[in-house]
Amino acid sequence: MRLNPRNIKRMMFACxxxxxCLTACDTTQTDQGRTPTLEWKVGLDAVRETMRQRREEQR
Ligand code: SF4
Structure with missing residues (x-):
């Protein structure tokens, strides 16, 4: 996808x-007639998703 959002050295290793990535996913998937697979979560939805992922990591 040739994305370069983390060009500042201290930000290279974190989102x-x-x-x-959402824009690129939307563009490529839509061009191929598919639904984008990435989805931005905010607020309570984001916290819920983080907790779900942590529970899965602990299993
Ligand atoms: S939002 Fe997507 S493209 Fe931007 S830094 Fe995070 S993972 Fe990378």
Whole structure:
């Protein structure tokens, strides 16, 4: 996808929440007639998703 959102060295190893991956996913999947697989979660939905992932990691 040739994304370059983390060009500042201290931000290279973490998501900076730029949203470029969502845009790229939407563009490529839509072009292929498919539904985008990435979805942005905010607020309570984001916390719920984080807790779900942590529970799965502990199993
Ligand atoms: S939002 Fe997506 S493209 Fe942007 S830094 Fe996070 S993972 Fe990378």
């Amino acid at each position: 900076v929440q730029c949203g470029q």
